[in-house]
Amino acid sequence: MEALRVDNVVKSFGGLMAVKGVSFSVERNQILGLLGPNGSGKSTIMKTIVGIVKPDGGSITVQGVNVAADPIGVKRIVGFVPESPRLYEFLSGIEYLDFVATVHGLSPDTKRERITEFLKALDLEGRENELIHGYSQGMKQKLAIIAGLLHRPQILILDEPLNALDPRSARIVKDLIHRLRDDGVPTVFSTHVLEIADAICDRIVIMYDGRVLAEGSAGELRSKAGTTGSSLEEVFLKLTGTSDTREIVEALTR
Amino acid sequence: MNLRAVYSLAVVLTRSQIRGTQRSKFLARVFGEPRIILPVDIALLFGLGGLGYVLLSTSGQGLLDLLRPIEPELLAGIPSAIMFMAILFGVLYEISQPIQSMNTDLVNWLPLTPMEYVGGSTISESYIYSFVLCLFLGVVLGPALALGMAGVWIAAAFMAVVALFAGASVVEILDATTNRISSSFYKKSGRSGIVFRLIATVVLLVFIQLLFSGYIVGYLLQSVMQAAVSAWFIPVVWPTLAVLGAAQANPVSFILFSSVSVVFAVALFGLAARFRARFWVPVPVSIKLSTRAYQPGQFHLPLIGAAESAMIQKDFRSLIRRREMARFLAIPFVLAISMGISLVPLGTQQTAEAPSFVFIAILFLLPVAIFVGALSMTSIGQEGYAVWNLYAAPIKPSQLLRAKVLFAAILGIPFTVALLSIFALLLNTVGTYYGILLPVGVLVVLEASALGVYFAARFPDFREMVRSRYVSVWGSLLGIGTALGVSLLTVTPVALSISLYGAIIPQLAIVSFGIGLGVFIVALKLANHQIQSLFQNIQT
Numbered sequence: 001m002e003a004l005r006v007d008n009v010v011k012s013f014g015g016l017m018a019v020k021g022v023s024f025s026v027e028r029n030q031i032l033g034l035l036g037p038n039g040s041g042k043s044t045i046m047k048t049i050v051g052i053v054k055p056d057g058g059s060i061t062v063q064g065v066n067v068a069a070d071p072i073g074v075k076r077i078v079g080f081v082p083e084s085p086r087l088y089e090f091l092s093g094i095e096y097l098d099f100v101a102t103v104h105g106l107s108p109d110t111k112r113e114r115i116t117e118f119l120k121a122l123d124l125e126g127r128e129n130e131l132i133h134g135y136s137q138g139m140k141q142k143l144a145i146i147a148g149l150l151h152r153p154q155i156l157i158l159d160e161p162l163n164a165l166d167p168r169s170a171r172i173v174k175d176l177i178h179r180l181r182d183d184g185v186p187t188v189f190s191t192h193v194l195e196i197a198d199a200i201c202d203r204i205v206i207m208y209d210g211r212v213l214a215e216g217s218a219g220e221l222r223s224k225a226g227t228t229g230s231s232l233e234e235v236f237l238k239l240t241g242t243s244d245t246r247e248i249v250e251a252l253t254r
Numbered sequence: 255m256n257l258r259a260v261y262s263l264a265v266v267l268t269r270s271q272i273r274g275t276q277r278s279k280f281l282a283r284v285f286g287e288p289r290i291i292l293p294v295d296i297a298l299l300f301g302l303g304g305l306g307y308v309l310l311s312t313s314g315q316g317l318l319d320l321l322r323p324i325e326p327e328l329l330a331g332i333p334s335a336i337m338f339m340a341i342l343f344g345v346l347y348e349i350s351q352p353i354q355s356m357n358t359d360l361v362n363w364l365p366l367t368p369m370e371y372v373g374g375s376t377i378s379e380s381y382i383y384s385f386v387l388c389l390f391l392g393v394v395l396g397p398a399l400a401l402g403m404a405g406v407w408i409a410a411a412f413m414a415v416v417a418l419f420a421g422a423s424v425v426e427i428l429d430a431t432t433n434r435i436s437s438s439f440y441k442k443s444g445r446s447g448i449v450f451r452l453i454a455t456v457v458l459l460v461f462i463q464l465l466f467s468g469y470i471v472g473y474l475l476q477s478v479m480q481a482a483v484s485a486w487f488i489p490v491v492w493p494t495l496a497v498l499g500a501a502q503a504n505p506v507s508f509i510l511f512s513s514v515s516v517v518f519a520v521a522l523f524g525l526a527a528r529f530r531a532r533f534w535v536p537v538p539v540s541i542k543l544s545t546r547a548y549q550p551g552q553f554h555l556p557l558i559g560a561a562e563s564a565m566i567q568k569d570f571r572s573l574i575r576r577r578e579m580a581r582f583l584a585i586p587f588v589l590a591i592s593m594g595i596s597l598v599p600l601g602t603q604q605t606a607e608a609p610s611f612v613f614i615a616i617l618f619l620l621p622v623a624i625f626v627g628a629l630s631m632t633s634i635g636q637e638g639y640a641v642w643n644l645y646a647a648p649i650k651p652s653q654l655l656r657a658k659v660l661f662a663a664i665l666g667i668p669f670t671v672a673l674l675s676i677f678a679l680l681l682n683t684v685g686t687y688y689g690i691l692l693p694v695g696v697l698v699v700l701e702a703s704a705l706g707v708y709f710a711a712r713f714p715d716f717r718e719m720v721r722s723r724y725v726s727v728w729g730s731l732l733g734i735g736t737a738l739g740v741s742l743l744t745v746t747p748v749a750l751s752i753s754l755y756g757a758i759i760p761q762l763a764i765v766s767f768g769i770g771l772g773v774f775i776v777a778l779k780l781a782n783h784q785i786q787s788l789f790q791n792i793q794t
Binding site: 050051052054071072073075076078080082085086087088089090091092094095098099100101102103104105108109111112115116127128129130131133134135 | 540541542543544545546548549550552560561563564565567568571572575576638639640642643645646647648649650789790
């Protein structure tokens with residue numbers, strides 16, 4: 001069953017066309033990896049799914065809810081973690097999570113239960129009363145992930161969620177994404193770490209210059225690129241036409 | 255000390271400071287390079303000096319005779335004034351930095367010694383504020399030339415440069431010590447430390463604001479000159495005493511005090527480098543607000559939803575905990591004290607000469623409109639880059655509107671009552687004035703809150719930089735202008751009633767209330783529409 005449909009979405013910022021007619025869909029029991037070089041339009045398409053950026057054309061439906069028609073309804077069911085999230089640094093970790101949970105309408109008991117549980121799971125227990133300003137980048141990332149999961153979303157949109165996470169926390173987040181997928185909560189996940197995409201994504205969409213360049217499972221992409229048996233990195237470099245890196249490396253070491 | 259590194263750092267720090275305060279691309283292009291300061295300095299120095307000289311040469315002997323006894327005092331006062339200004343501006347710059355830009359990570363992992371860092375920073379600070387030096391020296395150059403005191407002027411200029419350098423070194427010392435003290439203090443004191451910092455910052459801002467009032471500046475300058483001679487043992491007055499020595503043609507005094515002034519400035523520089531090496535804490539300190547176990551938020555205001563209450567609570571925390579927001583909390587104190595100072599002479603007059611209702615109404619309503627308008631106009635932009643948290647949350651525009659309007663009103667209404675109480679205490683006038691001004695004041699608070707949110711959503715500025723203003727210049731001008739306009743419009747029927755009939759006519763009072771409520775409702779609708787539009791055309 002389809003959880004997300006992105007249909008011919010177009011978005012430009014001033015003169016720059018960031019997304020040029022992107023379409024893909026995500027099934028309920030699926031983890032979709034969005035891959036692409038910097039500036040390929042991954043973050044923009046993720047923000048349009050959440051309703052943070054309004055597309056110039058096309059449509060997006062999340063769990064049957066049209067984003068343009070009911071943006072608040074979509075925000076209630078989506079869990080979103082942006083790339084390098086900026087949090088309210090004058091709040092403590094616990095105050096920030098309490099704020100997010102309240103805005104999502106969680107009851108005090110539910111808030112207490114979930115926040116305590118997540119803080120413990122992601123090793124933030126004992127630091128929750130400190131101002132976010134003093135947190136490391138990894139701690140801020142964990143906080144943003146918890147905030148995205150607190151309201152038990154029906155779909156997760158995670159823009160490079162494993163950035164700055166320590167190995168244990170990264171493993172927990174990966175296992176959590178798998179577990180949620182098994183429970184019918186799909187994830188759209190962007191990353192630059194191709195091994196991660198290879199390991200956890202059921203399907204991969206490769207974006208380049210605001211377009212979908214290729215789509216399929218890791219195996220299907222290898223066949224499309226004609227590099228069966230090679231790493232996803234080679235497939236990615238071949239498909240995006242950036243495979244010839246030797247000259248650059250030589251220039252850098254000269 | 256690597257002088258090339260010191261120079262490079264000075265250039266980078268100057269660029270950072272002058273570019274950090276410029277909003278428009280045009281200004282950044284024209285004034286974005288440190289070299290722009292030099293022609294400005296030259297223009298101020300020789301432009302003002304030349305103008306003064308020409309004016310005095312063409313004027314009669316009378317003006318010169320008038321200036322002759324004052325000029326040496328003015329010249330001697332400049333070094334102290336420059337040192338004071340350098341310290342003041344330096345401290346103000348530190349206060350206005352947002353929490354995100356406080357880390358100086360770069361200099362911590364570059365191969366720079368503390369001495370090189372302080373050298374670069376001191377030169378940068380001295381250069382940036384050199385326009386103040388040139389302004390002061392330019393003003394006194396013309397009279398000095400016309401009065402044949404060029405030599406004293408040169409002595410004053412030299413001592414002013416030394417004083418500027420000393421002032422910049424003091425800022426470095428303050429920077430390093432407050433960094434360490436506040437880091438240790440916050441670590442230990444947590445929440446109370448933040449409150450203490452807020453109070454200290456507000457007091458400092460109020461003090462600085464009042465210091466710029468003409469009366470107090472004049473009094474201070476006079477006191478400095480009177481005190482300088484008797485306080486010869488205090489190092490900060492040595493540059494002034496050196497100039498006085500030159501003015502009195504006393505070479506021993508000039509050489510002695512100018513030498514010790516230079517030694518004092520160099521000693522301050524050395525101390526700043528030592529303090530930097532010893533006290534600087536390069537990483538943000540962890541501040542623990544509480545040790546209690548988590549209890550879900552109980553803050554819930556009546557008549558509004560939990561989400562609105564949570565947003566209001568967040569904005570209060572923002573106002574109290576962000577040091578760059580302290581200036582907004584300082585506004586009511588500055589306004590109330592300024593009003594109080596200007597009312598004292600009026601209050602001593604006889605009842606027959608007591609100020610009119612129109613005068614009191616304007617004097618009372620304008621600060622209310624300014625404070626509440628400024629607070630609500632910045633309410634959206636102050637979210638900064640963290641505004642995505644609101645965009646991504648299931649919050650309706652009407653909920654955000656309610657939260658922002660109520661936040662401004664909650665602070666505005668007590669200020670209105672307090673200001674009116676000050677008026678009642680200081681002015682010897684009719685009690686009924688206050689009976690009508692209170693509801694009108696509350697209406698103005700509501701109007702300014704709603705209008706402010708409209709302008710906040712229409713012209714937001716989310717950039718986090720030094721002296722962030724959170725709303726565009728155009729938006730703030732329009733917003734304050736509109737808030738002032740509607741406040742006057744609201745009080746006009748009541749003012750007419752008192753002016754024409756000598757009493758409050760109920761029908762005209764009702765018209766005033768009607769205007770106030772009408773403007774409030776229209777402003778709410780406009781603001782709601784504007785927030786909807788903001789949510790659809792998000793700037794991220």
